[in-house]
Amino acid sequence: MSWDRFALLYARVEAELAKALQRGHGLGLSEYRALGRLAAAPGGEMRMQELAEAVGLNQSSVTRLVARLEEAGMTRRALCRDDRRGVYSVITEQGRLRLTEATPTYERSLAAALEQAGVDPILTPLVLAVRSA
Secondary structure: OHHHHHHHHHHHHHHHHHHHHHHHHOOOHHHHHHHHHHHHOHHHEEEHHHHHHHHOOOHHHHHHHHHHHHHOOOEEEEEOOOOOOOEEEEEOHHHHHHHHHHHHHHHHHHHHHHHHHHOOOOOHHHHHHHHHO
16 A cells, blocks of 8 residues: 555656646757756766666667757767767766756656645655655
């Protein structure tokens, strides 16, 4: 039963975040998270497999995600200097700017979604736990 409540909270919050980012910035939630992970990584770059794990996607999904980000000029690919088979995704200045612009929307939407979910008595304990973590 607890897992079902967690899944419900997660689904509600994710839906609100996705709508807000798409509406306000033309970004999908996975795109936003990928930009955030890249921005935080040393040198602003991650191997594609590392990025997939960091955002919870499989290899083919992260490849499509990175292709969309590249097409929009927010990332670029780079070959690993030591192992030419390794491919990195690298955040660009445009990607950093887009992330900076979208972060306040993400944070406001997260707070609002948690506030709204906290009104539901079955979700209140989970919302409190998330806020205190």
